[in-house]
Amino acid sequence: MTQENVPARLPFTSVSAVAAPISQANVDTDQIIPGRFLSLPRQTMVPHLFRDQRYNDNGTPKPEFVLNRPEYAKAGILVAGRNFACGSSREMAVTVLVDNGFRAFIAPSFGDIFFSNCFQNGVLPIVLPEARVNDLLRFLLELPGAEIAVDLPSQTVKGPDGKTDHFTIDPFRKDCLLRGIDEIAMTFGYEADIKAFESKSITARV
Amino acid sequence: MAATAAPATMFEKIWRTHVVVDRPDGYTLLYVDRHLIHDGSYFAFQRLKGRGLKLRRPDLSFGTPDHYMPTDTRRKEDIANPDSKRMVTGLAINGAETGVTVFDIGDRRNGIVHVVGPEQGITQPGITLVCGDSHTSTHGAMGCLAFGIGQSEVMHVMATQCVWQKKPKTMRVDIDGALGFGVTGKDVILAIIAKIGAAGGTGHVLEYAGSGIRALSMEGRLTICNMSIEAGGRAGMIAPDDATYEYLAGKPYAPKGADWDTAMARWKALPTDSGATFDTEITLSGPSIAPMVTFGTSPEDAVPVTDAVPDPSTAADAVKREGLAQALRYMGVKPGTPITDIRIDRVFIGSCTNSRIEDLRAAAAVAKGRKAVVPSWIVPGSGIIKEQAEAEGLDKIFKDAGFEWRETGCSMCLGTNGEIGRPEERIASTSNRNFVGRQGKGVRTHLVSPAMAAAAAVTGHFADVRKLMA
Ligand code: SF4
Numbered sequence: 075m076t077q078e079n080v081p082a083r084l085p086f087t088s089v090s091a092v093a094a095p096i097s098q099a100n101v102d103t104d105q106i107i108p109g110r111f112l113s114l115p116r117q118t119m120v121p122h123l124f125r126d127q128r129y130n131d132n133g134t135p136k137p138e139f140v141l142n143r144p145e146y147a148k149a150g151i152l153v154a155g156r157n158f159a160c161g162s163s164r165e166m167a168v169t170v171l172v173d174n175g176f177r178a179f180i181a182p183s184f185g186d187i188f189f190s191n192c193f194q195n196g197v198l199p200i201v202l203p204e205a206r207v208n209d210l211l212r213f214l215l216e217l218p219g220a221e222i223a224v225d226l227p228s229q230t231v232k233g234p235d236g237k238t239d240h241f242t243i244d245p246f247r248k249d250c251l252l253r254g255i256d257e258i259a260m261t262f263g264y265e266a267d268i269k270a271f272e273s274k275s276i277t278a279r280v
Numbered sequence: 281m282a283a284t285a286a287p288a289t290m291f292e293k294i295w296r297t298h299v300v301v302d303r304p305d306g307y308t309l310l311y312v313d314r315h316l317i318h319d320g321s322y323f324a325f326q327r328l329k330g331r332g333l334k335l336r337r338p339d340l341s342f343g344t345p346d347h348y349m350p351t352d353t354r355r356k357e358d359i360a361n362p363d364s365k366r367m368v369t370g371l372a373i374n375g376a377e378t379g380v381t382v383f384d385i386g387d388r389r390n391g392i393v394h395v396v397g398p399e400q401g402i403t404q405p406g407i408t409l410v411c412g413d414s415h416t417s418t419h420g421a422m423g424c425l426a427f428g429i430g431q432s433e434v435m436h437v438m439a440t441q442c443v444w445q446k447k448p449k450t451m452r453v454d455i456d457g458a459l460g461f462g463v464t465g466k467d468v469i470l471a472i473i474a475k476i477g478a479a480g481g482t483g484h485v486l487e488y489a490g491s492g493i494r495a496l497s498m499e500g501r502l503t504i505c506n507m508s509i510e511a512g513g514r515a516g517m518i519a520p521d522d523a524t525y526e527y528l529a530g531k532p533y534a535p536k537g538a539d540w541d542t543a544m545a546r547w548k549a550l551p552t553d554s555g556a557t558f559d560t561e562i563t564l565s566g567p568s569i570a571p572m573v574t575f576g577t578s579p580e581d582a583v584p585v586t587d588a589v590p591d592p593s594t595a596a597d598a599v600k601r602e603g604l605a606q607a608l609r610y611m612g613v614k615p616g617t618p619i620t621d622i623r624i625d626r627v628f629i630g631s632c633t634n635s636r637i638e639d640l641r642a643a644a645a646v647a648k649g650r651k652a653v654v655p656s657w658i659v660p661g662s663g664i665i666k667e668q669a670e671a672e673g674l675d676k677i678f679k680d681a682g683f684e685w686r687e688t689g690c691s692m693c694l695g696t697n698g699e700i701g702r703p704e705e706r707i708a709s710t711s712n713r714n715f716v717g718r719q720g721k722g723v724r725t726h727l728v729s730p731a732m733a734a735a736a737a738v739t740g741h742f743a744d745v746r747k748l749m750a
Contacts, residue, residue: 083678099576099603100478104715109694112320113363116505126717131703157479159717160512162694163414165431183479186413186514187430194432208599243306244446255525257432261440264301264309268442271300276546277313278441279408280339280533 075205085254089177090188090223091150094140094236096213101154103135103188104163109162119166120173141174145219153210153222154181157257178224180230181232193247198224200231202242206272209235226251283381290509290519291450294425294550298408300442309442314402316411317343317380317434318393320696321368324412324434325374336441338379342402344391345385346369350697351659353655354386354682359696389532389660391688394632398502399662401531405520405547410437415632415712416515419671421501422528423520423550425485428509428691432575445707449559451484455492457566461721462746464642466710466729468492468635469507470572470582471564478580484560487552488518492566498527499638505710510579519551547572561736573619573742574714574727576607581714583619585732591615610716611705611724617651619742622726626707627737628719629690629730630686631660631693634710637665637672639730644674646734646745655682656737661692683737703721710738 111122128209135142138172141149152171158181159167168191171179182204187195192199213234214220222236226248233237250257261268272278286294301309321343328335335341346363347518349356359365360673368385375382384387384397395417397403405423410416412434419426429443438441453472473480486508493501501518502691517592525544528534536542536557570584581604583590592604592615607616613622629643640660649660658678660666666688669675676686691699693711701707710733711718728736735745 097599098606101600102713102715104694104713106718106722109696110700111695113361113367115363116323126721131721153624155647157482157512161414161713163412165473168430179388183482185725186512191430191432215455217360244307246303246307254517255443255703257333258436258439261309261436261442261444264442267301267309268311268440271311272441275311275313277297277404278337278340 084196086177086198086226086251088223088225089150090221091212092146092152092219093153093205093214093222094149095211096152096154097211098228099155099243100157100160103159103164103167103185104162106159107164110167112164116169116173119170123170123174134218143218146221150175151178151180151222151224153207153214154179156182156204158184160185163187165194167189168192168197172197180207180210180222193250194257196251197252198226200224202231202239202241206239209233227270230277287448287554287555289367289552289558289689290376290423290487290517290550291425294406294408295447297656301307306446307446308445310408310515312410312437312441312443313340313407314397314409314650315341315437315441315611315649316393316402316409316412316416317341317352317371318413319345319367319371320346321412321431322374324431324438325370325378327435328438328653328686333439334601335378335380335438340346340441341380342383342397342400343375343380344390344393344396347690347694347696349689351386351689351699354687356385358690359673363732364697369401372416373420375541380515380566382534387412387668388663391665394506395635395661395665396420398527399497399531399664401528401534404528404549405522405524409715414509415506418502418506418632420508420515420517421498421505423518423524425515425517439463450561451486451513451560453486453488453559454490455488455566456490456563457492458495459492460654461567462731462749463569464729464731465496465503465573469504470574470579470727471569472512473507474572474582475564476511476562477512478578481508482737484513485515485517486511487558488514488516489552490563490566492700494519494521497638498523499636500638507579508513520547521684546572571729571732573716573732575611575613575619576604576717577610577714578607578714579714579727581607585619585742587619589613589615589617589619620744621741622714624708624726624739625705626701627733628653628692628707628709628711629657629733630691631659631711632661633712634730635659635661635665637668640665640674640712641672643734644677645729645746646731647683647738648677650738651680652682652742654737654739657686657692658683659686660688662688681738682742694718697721708742
């Protein structure tokens with residue numbers, strides 16, 4: 075197989091990194107990557123993450139925006155309010171976060187499509203109870219630059235307060251992430267089933 | 281199905297006839313009967329080619345460029361942005377290479393992907409349909425299972441004609457009783473989202489039912505299903521009935537002759553059996569729904585036009601309070617302001633939510649004999665709708681009233697074609713998302729029905745269309 079314009083999928087096991095807090099609820103994917111940048115090639119889209127929250131009209135960074143603060147320069151985890159990344163199905167919302175160094179997202183809930191897009195790109199969305207996410211957000215706001223440790227095999231998140239939470243994940247998703255394999259490769263393994271289905275389906279024809 | 285089978289929902293019936301593989305871990309490989317493709321799928325074709333993979337079923341795939349094409353021209357050469365031009369021109373090229381049927385720019389069948397599918401009869405009851413766009417939920421109004429997927433999944437469907445899914449939960453939304461005068465599908469879905477919240481349907485497929493839904497035209501039903509995603513839903517669906525069959529009959533890709541009769545027998549067995557249960561059920565009274573207007577930056581921030589902007593201090597908790605206060609600051613509206621006192625700068629009538637012929641007729645009925653006092657655009661959902669509207673003389677009504685009559689496309693719904701508003705510009709829009717910056721940086725979007733948008737256009741502020749038309 076020849077190369078595609080996408081970084082090679084790495085197996086995901088664990089990540090310990092600075093966590094950036096975005097406490098707002100309902101942050102939609104239009105905010106993560108505004109529509110006007112969607113036709114850019116992936117590599118040139120990178121600096122436009124949260125573009126309108128992050129920069130003034132004249133292009134100067136807004137110092138108050140969390141990702142502009144020096145403590146978060148190396149952030150690899152994002153902790154967010156409920157319904158994070160809702161809205162548009164644009165997969166660039168995941169890839170632009172990945173290309174900015176994020177590998178795990180923690181929130182009380184996620185937009186459905188973003189959630190599954192994360193797995194397509196080898197990164198991990200984690201749902202924790204809202205009360206716990208609010209605690210994490212509070213800690214992170216009080217201690218800018220604090221780290222969170224995510225461990226996939228044991229399905230745990232260790233907060234900056236030392237408290238560990240267990241999270242659930244589908245075995246299918248976990249398997250793909252741990253092995254760093256692609257869904258297409260997985261599906262090709264079911265070719266016989268697909269053929270059998272096609273031969274009897276009434277609706278799979280025009 | 282055996283007579284002894286347990287009662288099933290329509291969702292369940294469609295789901296189980298499309299299972300290719302059921303894994304013990306809860307993942308299902310689902311067969312995709314129709315794959316709709318738009319100009320935004322450019323990178324999926326590139327990635328597919330890059331991996332040396334073939335498109336498995338070009339015969340089940342249909343494309344139409346809509347997101348990146350400006351609506352003041354039909355010449356691709358006129359696209360100023362080279363990235364956009366590449367995406368628009370790329371679709372026909374990729375289509376020709378892979379054998380996918382493309383309704384290209386200039387073809388009268390070209391239009392917004394979620395308008396074109398039903399209009400061509402590609403969308404049919406009982407099928408599964410996917411598209412790399414969240415508003416794919418629209419198609420469920422025809423009695424099928426339709427949902428949006430991400431770009432990696434688009435490539436997956438291209439390569440395998442299947443998609444991995446976890447079985448969603450089901451929610452029935454009953455609209456009890458017919459809608460009042462001047463109230464439309466758009467108002468129904470905004471009222472539902474205001475009630476259950478923008479995440480209220482998360483993880484669910486929503487089936488809209490009840491006498492209020494039965495009384496609606498296909499256009500109204502498509503509008504409701506379109507915004508299921510704004511309620512957090514995975515998909516929206518409505519059982520097929522005579523309105524569905526009438527709409528579908530004679531469409532280019534609909535079954536014909538004996539095929540139609542066999543299909544009809546299958547379709548009639550689709551509606552949810554009595555006694556089938558849903559994970560969640562809610563009911564709204566149809567007659568009590570009023571024309572709705574959004575005041576904030578989430579579709580759940582919707583109130584009847586007769587209400588005022590709510591006060592954040594009355595919100596249930598601190599997070600909601602802060603969120604609402606922030607939304608009102610962005611929107612530049614003060615708590616307590618009557619909705620009808622909000623003045624607007626611009627009007628956009630279009631998008632896959634509200635650009636069908638009935639939408640244009642409703643807007644024209646309001647515009648007729650009046651004058652738009654702010655710049656107002658009409659962007660039909662397809663070339664065919666544009667033609668029909670012109671045959672009915674609607675374009676003339678709009679032009680006489682000072683509205684701008686444009687070519688088809690997504691246009692100001694999200695502005696990837698360059699058609700956006702100015703910072704702080706306040707737009708009455710018939711689209712589906714009032715998100716921060718959706719229609720351009722700093723733009724303030726209020727979602728309304730086409731009739732309400734036309735009422736705003738001719739008065740310069742939000743107005744109760746029921747009074748205007750009385
Ligand atoms: S009209 Fe808007 S929501 Fe609909 S497909 Fe186009 S961009 Fe998406």
